[in-house]
Amino acid sequence: MGAHHTTVGIIGGGPAGLLLARLLHRSGIDCAVLESRDRGYVEQRQRAGILEQGTADVLRACGAGERLDREGLVHDGIELRYDRRAHRLDLPALTGGRRVTVYAQTEIVKDLIALQLDSGPPLLFGARALAVTGADTASPRIHYRHEGREHTLSCDYVVGCDGFHGITRSAVPERERRTYERRYPYSWLGVLADAPPSSDELIYAHSARGFALFSMRSPAVSRLYLQVPNGTDPADWPDDRIWDELEARGAVDGPWQLVRGPITAKSVVPMRSSVTEPMRHGRILLAGDAAHIVPPTGAKGLNLAVADVTVLARALEHLHRTGSAELLDAYSATCLRRVWRAEHFSYFMTTTLHAPEGRPSFETRLQRSQLDRIATSRHAAAELAENYAGMPLR
Numbered sequence: 001m002g003a004h005h006t007t008v009g010i011i012g013g014g015p016a017g018l019l020l021a022r023l024l025h026r027s028g029i030d031c032a033v034l035e036s037r038d039r040g041y042v043e044q045r046q047r048a049g050i051l052e053q054g055t056a057d058v059l060r061a062c063g064a065g066e067r068l069d070r071e072g073l074v075h076d077g078i079e080l081r082y083d084r085r086a087h088r089l090d091l092p093a094l095t096g097g098r099r100v101t102v103y104a105q106t107e108i109v110k111d112l113i114a115l116q117l118d119s120g121p122p123l124l125f126g127a128r129a130l131a132v133t134g135a136d137t138a139s140p141r142i143h144y145r146h147e148g149r150e151h152t153l154s155c156d157y158v159v160g161c162d163g164f165h166g167i168t169r170s171a172v173p174e175r176e177r178r179t180y181e182r183r184y185p186y187s188w189l190g191v192l193a194d195a196p197p198s199s200d201e202l203i204y205a206h207s208a209r210g211f212a213l214f215s216m217r218s219p220a221v222s223r224l225y226l227q228v229p230n231g232t233d234p235a236d237w238p239d240d241r242i243w244d245e246l247e248a249r250g251a252v253d254g255p256w257q258l259v260r261g262p263i264t265a266k267s268v269v270p271m272r273s274s275v276t277e278p279m280r281h282g283r284i285l286l287a288g289d290a291a292h293i294v295p296p297t298g299a300k301g302l303n304l305a306v307a308d309v310t311v312l313a314r315a316l317e318h319l320h321r322t323g324s325a326e327l328l329d330a331y332s333a334t335c336l337r338r339v340w341r342a343e344h345f346s347y348f349m350t351t352t353l354h355a356p357e358g359r360p361s362f363e364t365r366l367q368r369s370q371l372d373r374i375a376t377s378r379h380a381a382a383e384l385a386e387n388y389a390g391m392p393l394r
């Protein structure tokens with residue numbers, strides 16, 4: 001990597017790390033990104049699809065909005081299905097004008113990598129951080145392996161953007177951090193299909209057979225999810241079984257037809273909530289999935305990662321420009337307010353929409369009552385819509 005010192009050493013080249021590097025670079029702050037995987041892997045990893053308005057605005061403001069504006073699909077609503085009925089939530093009408101955009105995480109990552117490789121700060125693929133030392137010194141160090149050799153990068157600040165399974169979190173002494181966690185008794189089987197979406201908007205379907213989500217990547221590609229038991233092997237789900245199950249769970253009175261097509265990818269993701277506090281220890285900071293994860297039902301994970309690094313870039317820029325650490329000192333508390341709101345919303349969406357194991361229970365009845373409430377009360381609908389569309393970033 002040439003220089004062995006940088007102002008901000010960033011571990012992880014997912015959306016959080018790449019966007020942070022972009023924001024710092026634009027503020028004239030020197031930084032470097034170490035990413036353990038290769039470029040192709042990072043660009044193909046199938047994940048999020050829904051961007052809050054604030055997220056899309058940050059991407060535009062830092063010059064990564066061109067393809068987003070051309071190819072992103074702006075959505076004004078989502079549909080909830082239960083008891084064979086469809087109920088639409090009009091997002092702008094319920095939130096004072098906020099909407100969401102369907103633009104895949106894979107595309108954001110490609111756009112940010114292209115910007116960074118074209119005159120941005122150093123971005124090293126195949127560079128696995130092994131440990132961070134010197135948390136309590138003025139110059140923390142990242143020890144990493146690249147092309148079979150070990151290197152050390154000394155930094156003024158180290159930011160862990162290394163996701164849920166990263167190593168930065170463990171550089172904070174155990175007595176200084178606390179993790180709050182919840183696991184759910186189900187997972188999602190997610191598929192990508194060369195089939196046009198069966199609806200113009202996303203459908204979140206509650207059914208006695210389990211939850212189903214009908215999303216999309218483009219006018220030609222569907223992204224679909226089914227609630228499955230933990231430990232499910234995707235090999236037990238041949239394509240026809242997936243389509244039949246999606247059709248059964250999405251069934252509604254009135255016209256609706258599920259369009260089938262070749263399935264091109266299949267994977268199982270467990271549902272988990274987790275928050276590690278605080279998000280800073282001395283000169284080590286955590287951002288995105290490295291600090292917190294949500295079950296995907298609320299579509300919040302990527303949006304939280306973007307919010308964290310936006311707050312962090314502003315704080316580091318303030319420090320660089322004025323010498324004041326005031327914003328940096330507030331970083332963890334500022335982010336955690338938004339994080340806990342998103343944790344609650346994601347938990348609410350998850351527990352309201354997924355079928356509990358076994359026969360219909362007390363919980364199932366509560367879910368139906370809650371869904372009726374959303375369908376009939378503007379207040380209840382607005383509460384969901386405001387959380388889904390997201391709070392403005394400032």
Ligand code: RFL
Nearest residue numbers: 012014015016036047048049129163288289300301302303
């Ligand atoms: P990432 O994307 O996990 O990136 C972390 C990066 O760090 C690298 N890394 C290391 N690099 C160097 N040294 C080490 N020791 C390293 N250890 C790890 C990894 O290779 C990786 O490149 O975290 P980041 O940047 O914080 O971004 C978070 C988002 O990826 C995540 O929150 C979202 O994908 C969550 N999510 C969704 N979020 C939304 O906002 N809207 C959605 O619609 C949405 N849908 C989803 C989702 C996540 C899903 N899965 C697979 C969990 C749907 C699914 C199915």
Ligand code: PHB
Nearest residue numbers: 048049215296297298299
């Ligand atoms: C997706 O398109 O991948 C997606 C959309 C909405 C969610 C989760 C995932 O809540």
